[in-house]
Amino acid sequence: MTSQGAGTLTAGRGNAEHGREGRxxxxxxxxxxxxxxxxxxRFAELLGLDVTTVQGWESGRRPLMAISTGTYLSLRHWLLRLGVPSRLLFQLDMALEADRFVGHVLGTEPGKVRTEDHPLASWVITRPFTDLVAWPFTRTAPSAMAGTARGTGRRGPVATSPSLLPDERAHFFEHLKVVAERADTGRADGMLLRRQAHYVAGFDDTAETADWLTAMQRAEERRMSRAGxxxxxxxxxxxxxxxxxxxGDREGLQHFIRVHLADEVCEVANLNYWAYWLGEVGEPQLADTFMIELRPDVWRGTELLRHLTGKLNSANPYLDVVAHxxxxxxxxxxxxLDSQTMDALGNAAVRTLDEAIASAQSQRELEAVIYALRMIHRG
Structure with missing residues (x-):
């Protein structure tokens, strides 16, 4: 770099096997x-690079993962000194993980999948990672990045998200379906792979995938009913x-709440998963068993409460599980609960009840929440 008191960056090469994807x-x-x-x-000038290098990074033609670790850390430190918020640098770090996953999927033929080596079998994925992976398909920016770009005066059509070609998209979802079906259901990592491949495949909005998800759900319901x-x-x-x-199938979620959240162990498992998903559990988890092994008192719940309160609206397809x-x-x-969160939750609950969209069970639960808030306030 030529300013900000830093040295010039050099675009080195990294491991080609892990650096093929960078969109x-x-x-x-x-x-x-x-x-x-x-x-x-201007960005390239300050970094001491040719503008084609920056263009290659941003387009994914020259993946960031292919540069050396030292070069990446220099870039990251320079961005921090430039005043880029740490939340955006975290997104950049997580985007490398997302690219590694997408590169693995696109680089592996569905018929040659080794499920034991799959990235989705190695850790319990989080919301930041999943939002980034879903971005090319949903066109919805991760919440941490929404409204971030200022623009630099360019004219003409501008891409609003990373993108995959139609054949890449078809390959991506076919790979995930094969992985979910072949996962070893006798192993914890196999069941983790099955669940996460099943979930990420749901970002495909085709009727074919909707039918596949429904069939998979029925098969897993039968498996679960035998164990209890x-x-x-x-x-x-x-x-x-x-x-x-x-x-669009809200009845399935309502059925899950009514039937499969009916005991205390499963209720705690649901809360533990939400806390991990939203980052209140800081340690990475390696298997879904953390849902029942984790004590609920290890996470605070304030971020979970704030998030769920903000999602309490009739347009949310997950409205019923949010209410529950x-x-x-x-x-x-x-x-x-404090006075501010109680006010926000109470207002959201009343508004949602007035909209009369939630299921009968969700309405009863929101009424119970409002009553509890009143009792806490009086106390």
Whole structure:
């Protein structure tokens, strides 16, 4: 770099096997650059690079993953000194993980999948990672990046998200379906792979995938019914119900709440998963069994409460599980409530009841939440 008191960056080479994909991290870098108001030319000048290098990074033609670790850390430190918020740098780091996953999927033929080596079998994915992976398909920017770019005066059509070609998209979802079907259901990592491949495949909005998700959900329901209580199949059914709700089938999610959240162990498992998904559980988890092994008192619940309150609206396909989880959280952890959160939750609950969209069970639970808030306020 030629300013900010830093040295010039050199675009080194990294491991080709892991560095073939770079569209998501490149697009995140583009958003970060535009958030500073800089053109590619000015950005390259300050970094001490040719503008074609920056263009290659942002387009994914020269993947960020292919540069050396030292070069990437220099870039990251320079962005931090430039005033880029740490939340955006975290998105850039996570985008590299997303690119690694997408590269693995696109680089592996569905018929040659080795499920034991699959990235989705190695850790319990989080919301930031999933939002980035889903971005090319949903065209919805991760919440941490929404409204970030300022723009730099360019004219003409501008891409609003990373993108995959139609054949790449078809390959991506076919790969995930094969993985979900072939996963070893006798192993914890196999069930984790089955659940997560099933869930990510749900970002395909075709009728074919909707039918496949429905068939998979029925098969997993049968598997779960033979065991009873919490099992890894419970986690698969939970994710499947959410996928189907996103595609318009709210009855499946209502059935899951009514039938599979009927005991305390499963109720706590649901809360633990939400807390991990939203980052209140900081340690990465390697298997879905954390849902029943984790003590609920290790996470605070304030971020979970804030998030769920903001999602309490009739347009949300997950409305019923949001209402139910809020009810369970208030009953289990009333200590998460302060005057500000109580006001926000109370107003959201009343508004949602007035909209009369929620299921009968959700309406009863929201009424119970409002009553509990009143009792806490009086006390």
């Amino acid at each position: 998501i991290s490149g697009y995140v870098l583009k958003v970060i650059r535009e958030s500073t108001g800089m053109t590619q030319e 209580g919490w099992t890894p199949s419970w986690a698969v059914v939970r994710s499947g119900a959410h996928s189907l709700a996103r595609l 989880t809020l009810w369970a959280l208030v009953m289990l952890r009333p200590s998460t």
